[in-house]
Amino acid sequence: MSEVRVVIQREADIVLARQAGRQLAAQLGFSVSDQTLIATAISEVARNIVVYAVHGEIVLMRFDDGDRIGIQVQAVDNGPGIDNKELAMRDGYSTKNSLGLGLPGARRLMDDFALDSEVGRGTTVTMKKWKR
Amino acid sequence: MAMTRPDPKRMQLEHEYSSALRDCVGGAGEVALSHAYELGRMAAGTGIGVVELAAIHDTALREVLGQSAPPPEVDQFFAEALSPFEMTHRGFREANERLEAAVRELESFSYSVSHDLRAPLRTISAFTQALADDLRYQLDDKAKDHLRRVLAAAARMSDLIDALLELSRISRQPLGRHAVDISAVALAAVDDLRRRDVTRKLGATVQAGLVAEADGRLVRILFDNLIGNAWKFTAKTENPHVIVGAERRDAETVFFVRDNGAGFDMTYVDRLFTPFQRLHSEREYGGTGIGLATVKRIVERHGGRIWAESAVGQGASFYFTLPA
Numbered sequence: 001m002s003e004v005r006v007v008i009q010r011e012a013d014i015v016l017a018r019q020a021g022r023q024l025a026a027q028l029g030f031s032v033s034d035q036t037l038i039a040t041a042i043s044e045v046a047r048n049i050v051v052y053a054v055h056g057e058i059v060l061m062r063f064d065d066g067d068r069i070g071i072q073v074q075a076v077d078n079g080p081g082i083d084n085k086e087l088a089m090r091d092g093y094s095t096k097n098s099l100g101l102g103l104p105g106a107r108r109l110m111d112d113f114a115l116d117s118e119v120g121r122g123t124t125v126t127m128k129k130w131k132r
Numbered sequence: 133m134a135m136t137r138p139d140p141k142r143m144q145l146e147h148e149y150s151s152a153l154r155d156c157v158g159g160a161g162e163v164a165l166s167h168a169y170e171l172g173r174m175a176a177g178t179g180i181g182v183v184e185l186a187a188i189h190d191t192a193l194r195e196v197l198g199q200s201a202p203p204p205e206v207d208q209f210f211a212e213a214l215s216p217f218e219m220t221h222r223g224f225r226e227a228n229e230r231l232e233a234a235v236r237e238l239e240s241f242s243y244s245v246s247h248d249l250r251a252p253l254r255t256i257s258a259f260t261q262a263l264a265d266d267l268r269y270q271l272d273d274k275a276k277d278h279l280r281r282v283l284a285a286a287a288r289m290s291d292l293i294d295a296l297l298e299l300s301r302i303s304r305q306p307l308g309r310h311a312v313d314i315s316a317v318a319l320a321a322v323d324d325l326r327r328r329d330v331t332r333k334l335g336a337t338v339q340a341g342l343v344a345e346a347d348g349r350l351v352r353i354l355f356d357n358l359i360g361n362a363w364k365f366t367a368k369t370e371n372p373h374v375i376v377g378a379e380r381r382d383a384e385t386v387f388f389v390r391d392n393g394a395g396f397d398m399t400y401v402d403r404l405f406t407p408f409q410r411l412h413s414e415r416e417y418g419g420t421g422i423g424l425a426t427v428k429r430i431v432e433r434h435g436g437r438i439w440a441e442s443a444v445g446q447g448a449s450f451y452f453t454l455p456a
Contacts, residue, residue, distance in 0.1 A: 018169075019162040033211065040215040043169055091223050100223025101177060101216060108222040109215075 003061040008077075009054070014046040017058040024060050025071050029131060037109045038071060038129060044106040045075035045125050053079025053123065063128055070111070070130040078122035085115050141178050142188075145171060149213075150192040156209045157196055165212045172213035176220050185213060243300040246293050253293070257286040295422035298353070299407065302429050307347050309456075314342035314351065314387065318376040321355040325363045332372075334363055339377035342387070345456035346434055354430045357423040358389040358450055364417050365393030365448065384453055392447040396440075404440055427452075 004024060006017040018039040025035045042058060049056035056077030063072040082088045089107070091099045100108065103125070107113035112128040149171055156164035175185050189210050193202060264271075264279045271279070315338050322336045336359075344351070359374060366372030375390040396404070396411045403409040405428040408421045427450075431438040434454045442448035 015162050015166045018166050022162070032208070036208075036211050036215050037218065039165070039212070040169055040219070043166065043173075044219075091227070099227070100220035101173060104223060105216070105219030108219055108226070 003059055006058045006060075008046050008049045008056045008058055008075075011050055014043055014050065017042050017046045017060075021058070021060055021071070021073060024062070028062060028069065028071055030071070030129075034129070038073070041106040041109040041127060041129075042073055044102060045073070045127070048103065048123075048125075049075055049077045049079070053077035055079070056122075068130040070128055073110070073127045073129075075125040076122070077124075081119040081121055081123055082115070082117040083119055085117055088117075089115065141174075142180060142184070145175060145180065146188050146191065149188050150195050153189075153192045153206070153209060154196045156205055157203060165209060168209045168212035169215060173216040175213075176216040182214065182217050185217075186210075189213070239300050239303050242296065243304070246296040246300065249293055250290075253286055253289055257283060257290070260286065292420050292422070295420040295426070296407075299422055299426050299429060302350060302353070302426060302433065307433055308349070309345050310348065312344050312346045312348045312351050314344050314378075315340050315376070317348070317352050318342070318355050318359065318389075321352070321359040322374070324356070325360060332363075332367070334366065335371065335373040337373070337375045337377075342376070342378050344385070344387075344454040346454045350430045350433065351454070354427050354452075355389075357427045361423060361448075361450075362389060362391035362393060364419060365395070365412075366391050367393075367417070369393050384455065386451050386453055388449055388451045390447065390449040395442040395444050395446045395448050397444050398442060401440060401442075405438065 004020045006020050007013060008017060021042045022035045022039050025038045030038065046058055049058075056075060056079065059074040059076060061072050061074075063070045089104055091104050103115065106125070106127060110127040110129045112126075114126045115123070116126070117123040148167075152164055152167040152171060155167070172185065175181075193206065197206075260279055260282045264276065264283070268276075318338045319336070322334065322338070326332075326334065355376075359376075362374040363372075366374070369392055371392070373392050376388070377390075378385050378387045380386075394412065394417075400411050404411065405424050407425040410419075410421045428438050431452045431454065436453040436455055438450065438452040440448060440450050
């Protein structure tokens with residue numbers, strides 16, 4: 001299955017990842033408001049790469065498990081990794097006074113969310129949103 | 133004199149919002165949309181709300197477009213700025229659900245504890261009474277007094293448990309809604325009190341024709357407690373009197389129950405509706421200390437508010453709303 005990869009190094013790259021995500025979501029038939037939510041979730045994980053890992057990639061692909069189709073968004077980096085994953089998923093942990101932003105916020109905009117990380121090796125966030 | 137200084141974060145946001153919107157109208161595409169998201173995120177993270185953001189959007193629209201009709205991408209721009217609030221909104225909703233589940237769990241815990249305390253308490257009462265009967269010729273007055281105190285404490289504990297069970301039942305039971313004749317309920321509550329203690333007098337003035345869309349059973353408990361309070365705190369008043377009525381305030385009906393009793397010090401008004409918090413000593417006025425907590429719970433279950441006004445020796449007024 002074809003996938004779209006966007007290298008993330010600078011803030012400006014986040015725009016490209018959003019655009020690619022929005023395009024794929026539109027092709028898959030997501031509504032305009034779902035496209036906005038997907039773009040926002042992409043921003044949150046891409047932002048994490050820029051802030052914490054400096055270098056990484058957003059990998060976008062169509063997702064089909066036989067039952068449902070949708071979009072899969074992966075944020076992959078070889079950065080420092082996350083020591084305490086539970087803490088990273090807690091509201092307002094890295095971003096004070098902003099309940100719901102960051103990784104927990106991205107999780108709530110999507111239908112499926114997995115965080116895989118190892119200290120010293122990097123982080124992979126895999127998110128999916130089904131088409132309804 | 134207090135001056136409201138413009139918030140620098142808000143000013144920066146206004147400024148950036150206008151310039152990003154200008155880029156958007158100029159065809160900047162995803163760059164502008166991404167900028168809108170960043171600005172919305174900044175707003176959500178610094179306590180600027182959706183309403184304020186909408187005002188900023190309107191101001192920017194006038195600034196950028198003047199009188200000309202906004203192109204469709206302007207709506208998309210605003211949607212992107214709002215989307216971070218969708219994250220915080222869902223976050224609050226989740227936190228709220230967790231909180232509600234915790235409250236439900238606490239309530240059911242409190243219910244089972246209260247319920248389970250009843251049986252051993254009944255045993256204590258029954259056997260203390262048996263002991264007092266069996267030994268009535270053997271015990272001296274001091275010992276008899278001790279047993280009497282045990283029985284009185286057990287009776288009081290039983291009242292407390294009943295009040296706690298009622299409080300938790302009020303929180304758990306589904307709320308019915310139908311037209312309730314508030315005037316009739318208030319009069320029935322007064323009659324009940326008069327019948328229970330014929331040695332006392334309480335004058336009552338109840339405004340006719342008071343109605344509310346409410347749960348009749350709960351409203352009766354509410355008036356039993358509020359008028360019961362008036363009854364209790366006018367015990368030392370000459371010509372004790374209670375007035376029940378309603379007034380229109382800002383398009384809502386505010387009911388009130390007013391007495392000319394002991395009143396209370398407004399310094400402690402915050403404690404008034406908290407369970408087991410009493411503003412008068414138990415020796416002086418009796419009661420479980422749960423009555424007003426029960427009243428507040430009933431009002432809140434109807435989506436209403438309750439507050440009180442008083443001064444020591446000047447009587448007390450309780451106000452509440454029961455929105456339809």
